[in-house]
Amino acid sequence: MENIRSDFPILGRPLADGTPLVYLDSGSSAQKPQVVIDALVECYQTYYANAHRGVYQFGVQIDEALEGARERIAAMLGAAEVEEVVFTSGTTMSINLVAQAWARMVLEEGDEVLVNEMEHHANLVPWQQVVRQTGAVLKHIPLTDDGHLDLDQLQNCLGPRTKLIAVTGMSNVLGTINPIGRLVEAAATVGARVLVDGAQSVPHAAINVQDPAIDFLAFSGHKLYGPSGIGVLYGRRELLEMMDPFLCGGNMISEVGLTESTWADLPAKFEAGTLPVAEAIALGTAVDYVTDIGFEQIGRIERALLVEAQTRLQEIPDLVIHGPDVDHKGAIISFTDPRVHPHDMAELLKRKGVALRAGHHCAMPLHARLGVVATTRVSLAVYNTSADIDVLIEAIHYARKVLRRD
Amino acid sequence: MSDELYDDLILDHYESPYHRGRLESASCEHTELNPLCGDRVQLQLQIDEERRIQQAYFEGEGCAISQAAASILCEHIEGRTLGEVEAFDARQMLDLLQVRLTATRQRCGLLGFKVLKTLAYAYDGTAGTSA
Structure with missing residues (x-):
């Protein structure tokens, strides 16, 4: 997997403050391999x-x-x-x-x-x-x-x-x-x-x-x-x-x-x-x-990441994951936290280098159906790793700490 | 834990807002949305014959910044005249928040302010005016 990640030069570049990038917004737009x-x-x-x-x-x-x-x-x-x-x-x-x-x-x-x-x-x-x-x-x-x-x-x-x-x-x-x-x-x-x-x-x-x-x-x-x-x-x-x-x-x-x-x-x-x-x-x-790479291999990599990310997100108390279980979906997880608005979540995750989306993701009728105004969305791609999920989980705990003043 | 953006002032107002709720005797009310993130703020003002804001209430949903800013705004404008509100500018609103906001988050911090400006400019003295 490390060789796939190294195909994408942007993923190896630290952010302006020196934090490594954890890119979890591929559903919005994917990063580009060097060959492209x-x-x-x-x-x-x-x-x-x-x-x-x-x-x-x-x-x-x-x-x-x-x-x-x-x-x-x-x-x-x-x-x-x-x-x-x-x-x-x-x-x-x-x-x-x-x-x-x-x-x-x-x-x-x-x-x-x-x-x-x-x-x-x-x-x-x-x-x-x-x-x-x-x-x-x-x-x-x-x-x-x-x-x-x-x-x-x-x-x-x-x-x-x-x-x-x-x-x-x-x-x-x-x-x-x-x-x-x-x-x-x-x-x-x-x-x-x-x-x-x-x-x-x-x-x-x-x-x-x-x-x-x-x-x-x-x-x-x-x-x-x-x-x-x-x-x-x-x-x-x-x-x-x-x-x-x-x-x-x-x-x-x-x-x-x-x-x-x-x-x-x-x-x-x-x-x-x-x-x-x-x-x-x-x-x-x-x-x-x-x-x-092959779509079979892409599917295997993304599925393993999805299962790991969803399992670990489910372990966080009160966090609500919207949509199907991992057997019926692709590598996207949208969640809400009853005490941290998605916009605040994205802002605080950003400080840990995590890039993801908060909002209605151009699907306002769906959010109305879910009964929420916005969600925080993790979208994974073939270049993500378990280490990315580690940072995400830690960053969510950090965000909850800041906003709840725990 | 103290945070540069989510400091005690913001979080105090977010958790225990000033005048969050309905104002039955409102002279006017108006709502704005931030379509980017779905934040919503409604302001209700009770304005007397001297065009002075007697009471200001807000309702809404959204991030800590937009909701705390609306709360801070309500506290700030009570007792002020519409003339004073018209002179109150965005810089002063952002200063009230006491934290530095990026351009994107300024939209959250200024959502209630935008509602207030609309109300102040549209208010013609008749009860129930909604801009």
């Missing part, structure tokens, strides 16, 4: 040019590197075709693209989009917007008290008017891993499509978009140890083909006249303007990095 940083630098230093434009040496080189990255991403996802992988700025844009370019076209008044109470705002607000635009209706799968989708209610939520189930692969607050297979089967019974928000799930577990067969998958590069500003929308070819572009401009056209234009083939149709091309290439390097 090198890929960015190499691109800018040795062969940078705009993509899809140049016949000169760098123009050809950059296109090869970009399309090579797309191929490796498609392979990681199990996509049937490379053209089904569209580069976007991240999960948020990917979901908005589907909402505006697919749902807005398909939805009619009275149609239904099925979401649920645990979604990140990025997989909730775009649907609120598109149902407002189309006269469709937003429905919600309720949650059980332990933070699962209440599948007993699923049949009641589905109907002939259900056109889409939009669901997160893994909750960014509770860590709940959702039963995508079950949802895909249920969607098939009413002819609905399924979009998976993979922002949290893709970095932690192997995925095959053909099994169970999902229609759209959105994820971000920066949570997968890749650069910020780049992400992916996977969409089934037949769906991407029927969609009009979301953004219009350069690269996404076939032929442009003064009054009308025709669209480029996939995936260029959805990649208007200049891509963050170095970032896309470096995302390919990040994909190489995780596939070299």
Whole structure:
């Protein structure tokens, strides 16, 4: 494990006051291994040019590197075709693209989009917007008290008017891993499509978009140890083909006249303007990095850390851990302490070098359901260690001491 | 244990706040949220004909800084006129807290102050005014 950690230069750098960094905010954004940083630098230093434009040496080189990255991403996802992988700025844009370019076209008044109470705002607000635009209706799968989708209610939520189930692969607050297979089967019974928000799930577990067969998958590069500003929308070819572009401009056209234009083939149709091309290439390097370690190994490492962290947090009196037990979730633990507000907790943990998030984590409806305004969230990644958990636990005791004046 | 941020003044007000609760005879009330962290502070003021604050109460939820600051603020403004409140600035509010806040935590420390300013500027003398 030490060799994985040493791949990430930032983790070896002490903070401004000399304290070692204990980074427990990977669910927000993961740190970058040296190979990803090198890929960015190499691109800018040795062969940078705009993509899809140049016949000169760098123009050809950059296109090869970009399309090579797309191929490796498609392979990681199990996509049937490379053209089904569209580069976007991240999960948020990917979901908005589907909402505006697919749902807005398909939805009619009275149609239904099925979401649920645990979604990140990025997989909730775009649907609120598109149902407002189309006269469709937003429905919600309720949650059980332990933070699962209440599948007993699923049949009641589905109907002939259900056109889409939009669901997160893994909750960014509770860590709940959702039963995508079950949802895909249920969607098939009413002819609905399924979009998976993979922002949290893709970095932690192997995925095959053909099994169970999902229609759209959105994820971000920066949570997968890749650069910020780049992400992916996977969409089934037949769906991407029927969609009009979301953004219009350069690269996404076939032929442009003064009054009308025709669209480029996939995936260029959805990649208007200049891509963050170095970032896309470096995302390919990040994909190489995780596939070299292997998702099985990543899962083993993170699971051991999760079990250790959750067990030790549970030993702290009064601390409330929200969501499922460790057997039904990924490497995220959100908790509240009845006498230390999450914001104060994060502030005091910071002094011990612990970097984590306090707040509503862009999931206000979920926090309302939990009956709390905010939680403190520990999110683990492949580079964390038992020593990180030691510091976390000690720091929580310290925070409680300060605020309770024990 | 003494702490540079969570010192006795802050923790005393956090644990035993001054005038936390409902004020039935309030002349005006207003609530603000800090959307970043979910902190919420509501102020209720009872204001007399001379535009003097007779009583100030707060309610809310949030971190120790936002809640203690609201408590300290209520204690400070009772007996003062709205004119004095209008002249009371953010620097003075932060000084009242007696601890140094980072830019992010200043939003917590100034949440009640923001509510107070809204009330002071919006108050037109009619009972029940809510900005």
